Amino acid sequence: MFKKILIANRGEIAVRIIRACKEIGIETVAVYSDVDKKALHVQLADEAYLLGPAPPLESYLNIDKIIQATKKSKAEAIHPGYGFLAENYLFSKRCEDEKITFIGPNSKALRLVGDKLESRNTMTQAKIPIIPGMKMKGGSLKDFEEQAEKIGYPVMLKASAGGGGKGMRIIHSKEELKSSVEAGMREAKSAFGDESVYLEKCIERPRHIEFQVLADNYGNAAHLFERECSIQRRHQKIIEETPSTAVTPELRTEMGKTAVKVIQTANYNNAGTVEFLLDEKGKYYFLEVNARIQVEHPITEMVTGVDLVKSQIRIANCEKLPFKQEELSQRGHAIECRIYAEDPENDFLPSFGKVLFIKEPSGPGIRNDSGLYSGIEVTMHYDPILAKLICWGENRESARRKAIQALSDYAILGIKTQVNYLKDLLSHQEFVDGNTRTDFIPKNMSEWKEKRSREKLRETALIAGAIQSMEKTSPKGKMVKATGFDPWISLGRWEIGA
Amino acid sequence: MEFEFNLEDKLYKISIEKKGDTYFVDLGNSKREVEFQVISSNCFSLTIDGHNQTVYIAEAENKRFIFVQGEQFVIQEKEAAKVRKKEDEAGLVDGKQLVRAPMPGRILKILVSEGERVRKKQSLVIVEAMKMEHEIKSALDGIVKKVNFKENQMVDTEEPIMELEEEK
Numbered sequence: 001m002f003k004k005i006l007i008a009n010r011g012e013i014a015v016r017i018i019r020a021c022k023e024i025g026i027e028t029v030a031v032y033s034d035v036d037k038k039a040l041h042v043q044l045a046d047e048a049y050l051l052g053p054a055p056p057l058e059s060y061l062n063i064d065k066i067i068q069a070t071k072k073s074k075a076e077a078i079h080p081g082y083g084f085l086a087e088n089y090l091f092s093k094r095c096e097d098e099k100i101t102f103i104g105p106n107s108k109a110l111r112l113v114g115d116k117l118e119s120r121n122t123m124t125q126a127k128i129p130i131i132p133g134m135k136m137k138g139g140s141l142k143d144f145e146e147q148a149e150k151i152g153y154p155v156m157l158k159a160s161a162g163g164g165g166k167g168m169r170i171i172h173s174k175e176e177l178k179s180s181v182e183a184g185m186r187e188a189k190s191a192f193g194d195e196s197v198y199l200e201k202c203i204e205r206p207r208h209i210e211f212q213v214l215a216d217n218y219g220n221a222a223h224l225f226e227r228e229c230s231i232q233r234r235h236q237k238i239i240e241e242t243p244s245t246a247v248t249p250e251l252r253t254e255m256g257k258t259a260v261k262v263i264q265t266a267n268y269n270n271a272g273t274v275e276f277l278l279d280e281k282g283k284y285y286f287l288e289v290n291a292r293i294q295v296e297h298p299i300t301e302m303v304t305g306v307d308l309v310k311s312q313i314r315i316a317n318c319e320k321l322p323f324k325q326e327e328l329s330q331r332g333h334a335i336e337c338r339i340y341a342e343d344p345e346n347d348f349l350p351s352f353g354k355v356l357f358i359k360e361p362s363g364p365g366i367r368n369d370s371g372l373y374s375g376i377e378v379t380m381h382y383d384p385i386l387a388k389l390i391c392w393g394e395n396r397e398s399a400r401r402k403a404i405q406a407l408s409d410y411a412i413l414g415i416k417t418q419v420n421y422l423k424d425l426l427s428h429q430e431f432v433d434g435n436t437r438t439d440f441i442p443k444n445m446s447e448w449k450e451k452r453s454r455e456k457l458r459e460t461a462l463i464a465g466a467i468q469s470m471e472k473t474s475p476k477g478k479m480v481k482a483t484g485f486d487p488w489i490s491l492g493r494w495e496i497g498a
Numbered sequence: 499m500e501f502e503f504n505l506e507d508k509l510y511k512i513s514i515e516k517k518g519d520t521y522f523v524d525l526g527n528s529k530r531e532v533e534f535q536v537i538s539s540n541c542f543s544l545t546i547d548g549h550n551q552t553v554y555i556a557e558a559e560n561k562r563f564i565f566v567q568g569e570q571f572v573i574q575e576k577e578a579a580k581v582r583k584k585e586d587e588a589g590l591v592d593g594k595q596l597v598r599a600p601m602p603g604r605i606l607k608i609l610v611s612e613g614e615r616v617r618k619k620q621s622l623v624i625v626e627a628m629k630m631e632h633e634i635k636s637a638l639d640g641i642v643k644k645v646n647f648k649e650n651q652m653v654d655t656e657e658p659i660m661e662l663e664e665e666k
């Protein structure tokens with residue numbers, strides 16, 4: 001087993017990976033940018049190296065600096081997390097050349113599945129069902145116009161190098177094409193360093209169903225069932241669940257087999273997710289392979305009992321897959337809610353600043369994956385995801401109710417989050433009924449406003465504020481000042497006697 | 499003691515009297531008897547007319563953030579609440595509209611120039627933060643009077659990026 005692993009990421013996923021390493025008994029190395037000096041992943045790791053200024057290209061996306069830190073720390077492997085360099089085959093190739101283990105797929109497979117267009121073509125040859133669309137990236141605007149006409153509006157613009165909704169847009173008409181293509185290219189360039197985009201047919205009202213697959217270095221592969229991720233805002237998933245209400249046991253077996261075939265066709269190893277769209281008629285199409293640990297991986301862990309991050313590390317360590325397909329099963333139901341630093345009452349604009357105080361919910365079946373603590377500064381430089389709340393129940397309804405209750409107990413003070421929006425979404429009758437399609441949010445949540453009765457609670461807040469003010473003025477007051485954070489935290493890294 | 503708090507753009511007057519361990523609170527339209535325990539510097543336990551409520555509280559500058567049963571409230575003592583130059587219903591100040599940054603970020607692209615005529619809902623500027631692009635659109639038909647920023651400059655929340663004049 002590796003003695004030391006460098007985690008080339010930040011935020012909740014870096015924390016998640018550090019924990020997995022510690023449980024196995026592997027030393028951890030964190031890397032960070034100027035604004036992340038006090039981040040939780042830096043505090044938890046055994047060693048930490050400064051990469052540089054906040055912009056990702058000068059820090060978390062800078063291959064040279066990360067390789068330097070790996071050599072300096074003598075780490076034997078790099079876990080890239082998700083986002084940043086996770087699906088960059090040049091990075092994976094560089095690791096191979098430098099004799100550093102990249103915890104993820106081999107660079108050839110990564111290159112193939114990372115190129116959405118090339119993988120579409122490869123999968124067509126393997127008779128995997130794909131969405132009709134362009135076979136090559138678009139060049140001139142005229143080229144896009146012609147292709148869009150050929151495919152038929154509405155069309156979906158996608159980044160060839162992309163994932164996670166970056167650079168992605170639905171285009172309804174020729175008038176929208178120019179600005180959408182330009183914006184998509186800019187977003188793709190800034191997110192992936194590659195501005196190639198292409199168009200495919202827009203499948204109306206689909207469900208987004210993905211299968212988690214693990215494959216070892218010896219050709220063994222098994223899927224760990226599906227995750228439904230249809231609840232998306234601007235192509236950004238916000239709630240995921242497993243099992244899916246739309247997947248029957250027969251369909252699960254069939255899609256699972258297809259997913260494993262996709263992985264084997266690509267000669268892919270380590271953890272990967274095969275994404276499908278499921279249309280209203282129950283027909284499914286291969287979308288892409290997400291060649292990384294995914295944000296929503298915990299729900300699979302909750303129902304299968306398999307630790308995916310540890311599995312990734314073990315596979316990278318050339319261990320064989322410890323189970324066969326028929327030994328895996330799903331138990332109960334899990335729902336993940338992504339907590340974003342966004343203001344749902346103000347068009348979901350990002351919200352920054354200091355998290356003055358945080359109290360995460362707890363209880364049986366409740367899991368928090370987060371990089372937050374009271375006093376942390378949320379900056380504008382990175383993805384607005386703050387934390388993930390994962391709830392498990394014996395069935396869907398109990399998981400749903402647990403998630404709503406847990407969200408009600410989630411106190412994050414100082415910045416805006418969309419916790420109440422998530423609560424209302426989970427309470428919506430269409431969600432209760434399992435009618436989850438990718439148009440769920442525009443259809444059911446576009447008119448959303450804070451509507452619960454706050455009258456009584458407002459009174460409580462005023463009383464609390466007034467009593468606090470009164471106690472502050474009294475020399476014998478019960479408390480002096482409710483500061484936003486503990487001074488020990490703001491001290492950062494320190495050593496006694498240093 | 500008397501307190502005045504600004505909460506959700508409304509002013510509330512509260513008077514409190516403490517007798518023994520009980521606080522008698524008068525909110526104008528209702529009177530409450532409250533017991534109060536400090537759990538930690540960020541957590542209070544209140545018993546209001548016999549009902550228990552746990553409240554989380556945190557402070558920054560002049561604001562106090564208070565969390566009660568899943569809801570967050572922000573209160574400010576009266577004198578701390580700042581007043582901005584009055585805008586009318588359409589957001590116009592002296593017949594001009596200030597196009598403000600909705601959040602801190604980087605000016606990615608300025609799509610119009612001074613003197614240009616713009617239509618309602620026309621995109622004016624793209625601001626980028628957290629890797630997401632946000633287009634700011636015109637709220638009126640008018641003329642761009644002044645552009646205060648250049649592309650790639652950083653902008654803070656509420657800062658006026660440009661001024662528009664309504665076309666009559």
